[in-house]
Amino acid sequence: MKFFSCLFLTLISLLSLAQHATLRYTEEPINLNDQSLLLIPFESKMYLSDVNRDLALANNLNSQQIIERFNAAIDQSILYTFQEKCNVSSFYLLDDQESISDLGYIYQNRKLEYELVSSTEEQTKVDKLKSKFKKKEDNSYQGAKIINGEIVSKRDDRERYMKAVVTNQKLLDSLSEKFSNKYFLFINELDIRNDYSDAIAMQKMEYQREIKIHYSLYHKNGEILSTGISRTNFPASENDINVIIKSYFPILAQYIYDDLFPPVEEKTTNKLGIKKWK
Incomplete structure (x- = not known):
């Protein structure tokens, strides 16, 4: 019984890694317990x-209405x-x-700038030190960023984070004064794509779609403390926006939560700790 419990926990851990990727900019653990956080929604063009x-077609909505629904859903899911x-x-x-x-x-x-997703989620301190020097070489050639409202980049099929870059300290100072917050969570981009990797599933019209939220955390x-996906x-057969929001956005919020809060050592029947909407 103990063996199966360990196996189950291992599978849950692997699932978490598969559904979440993070690049840390600090060796110190991030802990937002009892802190104040300002949530900044993504810009419409970043959908x-x-x-x-x-x-x-399924929801009788135009593109801007869909964006507004998803932006509000991310906000509500993270808040909850x-x-x-x-x-x-x-x-x-x-x-x-x-x-x-x-x-x-x-x-x-x-x-907004792209940052390459590391091929390994867990690195030793030596690996992280090496990656600091390697990152400049890797990122310099693809150089993706937002210019005049357009995403400009050379073709690069490797997965990337969309990272918020704040160089104007006055921006953070003015927002912190207005909202009395210590941290800023930027939602940088929302992607929804069909997954065409499984040819058999495609033939049967049983393929999946992937939702990705790109985010960055600033003090x-x-x-910058963290950026992640x-x-x-x-299912690709699911087009009801209410079902998509209610069923899957709390999962996205939970993975972000897991990045920004230390794990709690306690037994729970909900292994992922996901809070479902009522």
Whole structure:
């Protein structure tokens, strides 16, 4: 019995690694317990999807309405998942004009750049030291970034994070003063793609779709602490946006939570700790 318990925990651990990738910029553990966090939604142009037509037809929504639904869903899922551990501030609590003005200021004063996802999720300190020197070589040739509102990059099939880059300290200072927060969680990009890797599943129309959230965590002093990808899959036959949001966005929020909060040593029947919407 003990063997099967260990095997189950191992499988859960592997599942977590498969659904989440993180690049840390600090050797210190990240702990947002009892801290204040400002959640910054992704910009509309950073919604990348090849299933939008299906979603629009099934839900009688246009592209902008779909983006708004997904942005609000990410915000609500993270708020609901994080609320017992830290104080989350949201732009959805402001009136529309104030929110639009503040977000416009943020988007003008932060850049977005791609960062290569490491092929190994766990590295030793020596490996991390080596990667600091190797990263410049790897990233310099692909040089992807946002220029004049467009994603510009050379072709590179390796997986990448979309990372927020804040060089204007006044941005963080002004937001921290307004919202009284110590940390900033930037949602940089939302991807929804068909997974065509399984030819047999494609023939049977039983293939999967992948949802990915790209995010970055900053301290108010301007230090970037973490950037990562949270991902999960859902059936390509599912086009009901309400079902997608309710069933799968809490999973995405939970993987981000697992990156930013230390694990709790306690027994639980819900191994992933996912908080389902009611």
